[in-house]
Amino acid sequence: MTKKAPLIIFDGIDGSGKSTQATLLKERIKDTHAVHFTREPGGTPLSEKVRDIFSSPEGVQASARTQFFLLTASHSHWLEEVALPNLKEGTPVISERGDSSLFAYQLMTRGHHEMEDLFWDIRNQLFGEYRPTLYLIYDVSPVEAKRRVNTDMARSRSLFDMEPIEFYEKARNGFKLFAEKLPDEAVIIDGSRDPKIIHEEVYALVSKLCGW
């Protein structure tokens, strides 16, 4: 029987270093280990279209409730098409963002705390026995995150980059709360350090889970 492969989510506020860490890991293991790298929303043609809608002015202006269901539809499709097939055949999956972002942004940042029960219900329904094995929550101060986003010339700009510092602060707290709710699965990573030092910590955690 194939050993169940891990599903690992890299999450945290914009500018916290998710993409940098995914790239460093990808580079390190590319010739030695098979991992499916993906992102949410996205990862399939349909979910990438949802990402475009979500990032459009209409998507950004939609209520958090509407965003919640839009993103959940994308998440369901991503699970069916990307995560579950890979996990079932034994390939680890690493995603930039996941349901932790839905919790941090649509529920906590945008103030829909009353949707929390629904969030956990849907989470259980959709993931079933394939719930994420590990969430790495990259944590940096909102000031530092915004500075990085503003000075990163290679970054494709989104309307979310223009959110005020308070938005980053609420999201950061939302991620911390998510980690508190799942103490066995979530690890807060100090993202203020040198990327290579962070990478060593990330590699140690990921390689242990993947059995490398």
Ligand code: ADP
């Ligand atoms: P995210 O994917 O979380 O939005 P990125 O990985 O794209 O963040 O990083 C945003 C910017 O910050 C990039 O210019 C990146 O080079 C820089 N950066 C990432 N990690 C660090 C770090 N640990 N220290 C300083 N700058 C960093």
